[in-house]
Every structure is written in C-alpha cells, then in structure tokens.
Amino acid sequence: MRIDLHTHSTASDGTDTPAELVRKAAAAGLDVVALTDHDTTRGHAEALSALPAGLTLVTGAELSCRLYGISMHMLAYLFDPAEPAFLAERELVRDDRVPRAQGMIARLNELGVPITWEQVARIAGDGSVGRPHIASALVELGVVPTVNDAFTPQWLADGGRAHMPKHETDPFEALRLVRNAGGVAVFAHPAASKRGRTVPESAIAELAVAGLDGIEVDHMDHDPDTRARLRGLAKELGLLTTGSSDYHGSRKTCVLGEFLTDPEVYGEITRRATGAFPVPGAGGA
Numbered sequence: 001m002r003i004d005l006h007t008h009s010t011a012s013d014g015t016d017t018p019a020e021l022v023r024k025a026a027a028a029g030l031d032v033v034a035l036t037d038h039d040t041t042r043g044h045a046e047a048l049s050a051l052p053a054g055l056t057l058v059t060g061a062e063l064s065c066r067l068y069g070i071s072m073h074m075l076a077y078l079f080d081p082a083e084p085a086f087l088a089e090r091e092l093v094r095d096d097r098v099p100r101a102q103g104m105i106a107r108l109n110e111l112g113v114p115i116t117w118e119q120v121a122r123i124a125g126d127g128s129v130g131r132p133h134i135a136s137a138l139v140e141l142g143v144v145p146t147v148n149d150a151f152t153p154q155w156l157a158d159g160g161r162a163h164m165p166k167h168e169t170d171p172f173e174a175l176r177l178v179r180n181a182g183g184v185a186v187f188a189h190p191a192a193s194k195r196g197r198t199v200p201e202s203a204i205a206e207l208a209v210a211g212l213d214g215i216e217v218d219h220m221d222h223d224p225d226t227r228a229r230l231r232g233l234a235k236e237l238g239l240l241t242t243g244s245s246d247y248h249g250s251r252k253t254c255v256l257g258e259f260l261t262d263p264e265v266y267g268e269i270t271r272r273a274t275g276a277f278p279v280p281g282a283g284g285a
Contacts, residue, residue, distance in 0.1 A: 003032040003261040005058060005269075006075060006188065006216065006244030010125055011035075011043030012062075013132040015249030018043035019050035022281070026052040028256040032266060032278065034058035034077060034244070039093040040128050041081040051281035058269075058278050062188060063178075064093050066168035070197045071158055072187070074174050075216065075242075078273030079183025086177040089169055094128050096167040101129045107162040108134075108155075113143055131156050132251055147251055151195060158196040175211045182275025186214040186242055191230060192221035201233055208237040213272060218243025218259035240265050 008014035009021045016024060018035060021043075025033040033055060035047050044059050051057050059081070063074040079086065101120060108115050115137050123140075124133040135150035144150045153160045169177075171187075178185045187207065191198055204215065217230045218241075234241045243259035246252070270278055 001031040001263045001266070002029055002257055003263060003266045004030050004244050004247070004257050004259075005032075005034040005060075005077070005186075005242050005261050005266070006036050006062070006219075007033055007247040007256065008037050008062075008249075009035060009043045009047070010127050011040055012037035012128045013124075013130050013248060013251065014127075015251050018047035021247075021249075022047050022051050022055060022057065025256055026055040026281070030055060030257055032056045032058060033256070034060045034075075036060040036062045036075055036077075038062050038128055038130060039064055039090045039097075041090075042126075042128075044081070048279055051279065053281050055281045056278045057281070059276050060183075061090065063090070063174050064166065064168045065171040065174050067171050067199050067203055070199050071168060072171060072199055073189070074169075074171055074178070075186040075188045076174075076178045076181075077184045077186070077269055078276045078278070079178055079181035080275035081181075083177075083181035083275070086181040089173075089177055093167050093169060097129050100164050100166040101131075101134060103164040104131070104134055104156070104162050107164065108138075111161060113138070113141065113162075115141060132248070134162075136251065171207060172210050175207065179211055182273060184213045184269050184272050185211070186216055186240070186269075187212060188216045189219045189221050189246065190215050191226045192219065194221050204233065204239075205237055208239055212239065213269070214240030214242055214265070216244060217241040218261075219246060220254050220258060221246075240268060242269075 009018040060077040135147040245258040
C-alpha cells in the first residue's frame with residue numbers, strides 16, 4: 001500500500017481543489033491519502049464526492065499550535081468534525097487569519113512592497129488565508145523568486161520583518177480536543193528547522209506523556225540524519241512514525257507520495273480512531 005497522510009487543497013493553502021487532489025492522488029498510484037487542510041475540514045465533502053475507486057480518504061486537519069513561543073503544527077486524523085469544543089477552537093484559529101494577514105500586508109507596505117489585500121484574497125480564493133498566499137503575492141510582484149524564499153527573517157518567517165502572530169492552540173489542549181473528538185494526533189514535521197525555530201525534543205517527550213500518538217518523520221524538510229534521529233526518539237517514547245508529502249499543489253515543490261507511511265502504522269492509526277473512519281472510493285464525479 002502507498003499511503004500519504006499529509007496534503008492540502010484550496011480549502012486552505014493548496015492550489016488543487018479537493019476534487020482535483022484526490023484525482024491526482026489516484027493517478028499518482030496512492031492507495032490512501034489524508035486531506036489535512038489548515039484548521040479546517042471544509043474540503044472533506046468535495047473530496048469524498050469525487051473520490052475515485054481504489055483510493056481511500058483519511059479525513060483530517062493540520063492544527064496551528066504554539067509551545068514555548070514556538071509555532072508548531074499538529075496533524076489530527078479521523079476525528080468527529082462536529083464535536084463542539086474542537087469545532088469552536090478550529091473556527092477561532094481560522095477566524096484570526098484574516099486580520100493577521102491584513103496586518104502583515106500593512107507591514108509589507110511599510111517596507112515598500114506594493115502588495116494589497118485584494119491581491120492576497122484573490123490568490124487565497126475560498127481557502128483559509130495564510131502566509132503561503134502572501135508569499136505567492138510576493139512572487140507575483142517579483143519581490144522573491146519562490147514561495148520558500150518569502151519564509152526568511154527578511155520577510156515572513158517567525159519573527160521576520162513582516163511577520164505577525166496569530167491565535168494558535170496550546171498543543172496540550174489540542175491533544176485533549178483531538179482525543180475527545182475521537183481522533184489521533186501526530187506532530188507534523190517536528191524538526192523542520194528551515195521554517196524557523198523548532199520545539200526541543202524534551203517537549204516531544206512531554207507531549208507523548210500527554211497523549212501524542214506519533215511524529216511525522218519522513219518529510220521533505222527532514223534530512224536523512226534528522227529522520228534517523230527522530231525515528232530513534234519515537235521508538236524511545238513509544239510513538240508512531242509517519243511519512244507524507246505535505247503536498248500543496250504548485251505552491252511547493254513536493255509531489256504526492258514523495259514520502260509514505262508504513263501500512264502497519266496506518267492500521268494502528270485507524271484502530272485508535274473512534275471519531276471517523278477511512279472512506280474507500282467508489283468512483284466519484
């Protein structure tokens with residue numbers, strides 16, 4: 001089985017619609033794909049309606065969290081999307097994205113960049129507006145050559161000249177919310193130092209005690225030595241290890257199925273989940 005447990009659509013900051021994403025996942029030879037848009041489940045219905053035969057969809061979301069002043073992401077799988085407390089927290093995070101983006105645009109204007117809210121809103125479309133959309137606008141304007149080049153201290157990186165904080169969930173609270181909604185929680189790209197500061201490994205141990213299910217080890221932002229170190233840490237802490245593409249369509253260079261999750265790990269994730277279940281495709285529209 002070829003299993004990719006981390007992808008994004010236009011419901012957040014990807015460039016493929018949910019329907020396009022699942023069709024591309026099937027064409028890429030995947031057997032299982034997880035749709036994990038940022039702080040939203042809005043793309044699930046469209047993905048399910050278009051799900052091709054032979055492809056199974058794992059519903060999920062990537063949660064924006066902060067620990068010790070450091071931004072981190074938590075992948076939540078197979079939770080009940082209607083559970084009230086968890087739904088309210090996701091909406092709180094998502095609703096803070098617009099004023100935050102507008103504030104970052106104002107800072108960029110102060111730095112002499114002629115970016116506008118209308119430009120960013122056009123790029124975001126129906127998705128939850130975020131830094132990747134602002135980064136894409138900077139590429140359009142010729143300020144930076146690629147989206148990744150916008151995530152530097154000069155521009156949008158944490159603490160960067162145009163960065164502004166947003167509401168982010170305490171990860172221990174996120175674990176409680178995911179668990180109460182019947183879901184499974186995996187720390188996304190925990191050592192992706194290219195993105196900025198990362199939480200110490202001692203914090204991963206604390207999260208494991210609090211109910212973290214696993215860590216995303218095989219990821220484009222982890223070099224081989226980092227993946228080996230994280231795999232050892234996961235074994236020590238009794239955590240599952242996942243692999244995935246973190247696919248964003250044309251917004252990033254990663255491709256579907258670039259990294260994969262072991263079928264036994266996938267089976268354990270589905271065994272632990274009680275809020276929702278993987279959906280096999282029957283041939284969507």
